[in-house]
Structure formats: C-alpha cells, structure tokens
Amino acid sequence: MDIIIEAKDIVKTFKLKKQSILDKQAFFTAVDRVSVRIPRKKTVGVVGESGSGKSTFAEIVGNLQQPTSGEILYYGKNIKELSKAEYKKYRSNVQFIFQSAKESLNPFFSVKEVLMEPLKIASDSFDMNAALHQIKEMLHRVKLEDSILSKHATEISGGQAQRVAIARSLLLRPQLIVCDESVSALDVSVQKQILDLLLELQRELEISYLFITHDIGVVNYMSDSIMVMKHGKMVEQGTKEEVLFAPKDEYTQTLVSSSFLFDKENHYAM
Numbered sequence: 001m002d003i004i005i006e007a008k009d010i011v012k013t014f015k016l017k018k019q020s021i022l023d024k025q026a027f028f029t030a031v032d033r034v035s036v037r038i039p040r041k042k043t044v045g046v047v048g049e050s051g052s053g054k055s056t057f058a059e060i061v062g063n064l065q066q067p068t069s070g071e072i073l074y075y076g077k078n079i080k081e082l083s084k085a086e087y088k089k090y091r092s093n094v095q096f097i098f099q100s101a102k103e104s105l106n107p108f109f110s111v112k113e114v115l116m117e118p119l120k121i122a123s124d125s126f127d128m129n130a131a132l133h134q135i136k137e138m139l140h141r142v143k144l145e146d147s148i149l150s151k152h153a154t155e156i157s158g159g160q161a162q163r164v165a166i167a168r169s170l171l172l173r174p175q176l177i178v179c180d181e182s183v184s185a186l187d188v189s190v191q192k193q194i195l196d197l198l199l200e201l202q203r204e205l206e207i208s209y210l211f212i213t214h215d216i217g218v219v220n221y222m223s224d225s226i227m228v229m230k231h232g233k234m235v236e237q238g239t240k241e242e243v244l245f246a247p248k249d250e251y252t253q254t255l256v257s258s259s260f261l262f263d264k265e266n267h268y269a270m
C-alpha cells in the first residue's frame with residue numbers, strides 16, 4: 001500500500017511557565033510516542049477528548065510544529081532530509097482545513113483574493129486567467145456559485161466559508177488534507193453536507209484525510225481506520241470496525257458506548 005505519511009514515535013513536550021524564577025523547569029507531554037501511517041486515498045480518523053493532543057499531532061504531521069523527538073516520513077523519506085524541491089512538493093501535497101473557516105479566511109480579502117493566494121505563492125509563472133479558470137472549476141466542485149468570488153468572509157455563512165476553505169486547500173491538488181475539527185463549528189445539517197462533500201471529493205480526486213475530531217459519530221462516518229488518543233497517548237488503533245465495534249481499550253469502550261454513531265445510510269445508527 002502506498003503510504004503518503006508515516007509518523008514514527010512522535011513526542012511533543014512543552015515547557016510550562018514557571019511561577020517563580022526559583023522554580024525548577026517543568027514540562028508537559030502533549031503527544032507521547034504516537035505513530036501512524038496514512039495511506040493513499042484513505043481516511044485515518046483521530047478521535048479523543050479535548051486536550052488529548054490531536055491538534056498538536058496533526059500540526060506535526062504537516063510540519064507546522066516540530067516534534068521533540070520522532071520523525072515524519074513523506075513517502076518513506078524523513079522530511080528533514082528532503083531536498084528543497086521535495087519539501088515544496090510535500091508542503092503543497094499536505095494541506096489543512098481548520099475548525100473556524102470564517103476566522104481562517106482573511107476578512108480584508110474577497111473570496112477571489114483568498115483563492116488566488118495559494119496559486120500565486122506556488123506558481124513560478126503566475127497566469128491570472130489560468131488561475132481564475134482553476135478557481136471556478138474548484139468552486140464548481142465544492143458547489144458554490146461564481147458570484148461568491150466578490151464577497152468577503154464576513155458576508156458568507158459558516159458552511160459557505162468552509163466550502164471556500166476546502167476549495168482553497170484543494171487548489172494545489174494535495175494528496176492529503178488534514179481536517180482539524182473541520183465541521184465542529186457547524187450546525188448538524190450543514191456538518192452532514194460538508195462531510196458528504198469531503199467524501200465525494202475523496203472519490204473524485206483520490207485524496208487522503210487525516211481527520212481529527214472529538215466526535216465519534218463523525219469519525220465513524222468518515223474513517224477507514226481510527227486512532228484513539230488520550231492524554232497524548234495512542235490508546236487504540238485499527239480499522240474502523242475493530243476500533244468502534246470491538247474496542248479493546250476501556251477508554252474507547254466508554255467513548256463508543258456514550259455516542260450515537262451515524263452511518264451513510266441511516267444518518268444516525270447504533
């Protein structure tokens with residue numbers, strides 16, 4: 001199986017603020033020896049309660065944060081050893097969609113400017129007409145009208161903003177999108193529309209997702225395999241069926257038993 005990213009034994013510790021200059025430096029381990037493999041065209045869900053280290057781990061996968069120890073392999077090669085061209089490819093191949101799309105879009109930019117930006121940065125010979133053509137094609141894919149191009153983030157809904165954020169992340173044709181609580185701020189009905197859109201885009205564009213959520217129903221709906229995190233540690237990892245329908249770890253059992261799982265056919269099930 002083609003593995004895009006392999007995270008090996010990732011540890012992240014933060015220095016805690018000292019109360020007094022005389023205090024000994026204390027550390028907090030947010031991610032504690034977590035490993036995962038993200039294959040092509042698949043979704044790896046990461047679920048756990050708030051503060052379990054999911055976002056920190058996801059940011060390390062995309063090199064937005066440095067691990068204290070451990071390594072990230074991109075197609076088998078440590079990202080620290082990539083050439084400049086390989087590193088550029090890795091950064092455009094791994095994109096992020098965050099929780100608050102409205103906040104992640106520059107309020108002073110129109111949607112058109114928001115979507116032009118990644119193309120301008122990535123291109124050595126930027127062509128405005130070709131870029132606009134690409135942007136309109138992507139808007140069509142995320143089911144937005146061209147008329148949204150002149151609007152600003154403040155003038156569009158949360159669901160529309162998330163579609164713009166998805167379009168922006170797709171413009172560089174990534175193979176992996178890290179979705180960090182990407183639907184948590186949306187109403188349940190809008191959540192479902194965005195999740196269905198992400199599944200459709202996955203089929204059409206053959207992308208993989210690292211899907212971070214605290215919601216076990218959402219992780220069930222989206223994932224092929226699931227990793228459960230608690231206090232920075234990976235407590236369970238396996239296929240969706242193994243983790244959700246035959247959980248071995250006590251914490252996973254509690255998570256599953258306290259949730260409604262909704263599936264593709266029934267909306268809510270179990």
Ligand SMILES: Nc1ncnc2c1ncn2[C@@H]1O[C@H](COP(=O)(O)OP(=O)(O)OP(=O)(O)O)[C@@H](O)[C@H]1O
Pocket residue numbers: 014015028030048049050051052053054055056057214
């Ligand atoms: N820069 C930092 N300095 C100190 N502690 C941090 C820092 N970033 C995160 N932490 C701590 O690391 C732990 C894990 O945070 P993280 O955001 O990764 O968890 P999470 O599972 O994504 O939670 P949430 O869903 O609430 O975002 C938390 O206790 C957090 O307070």
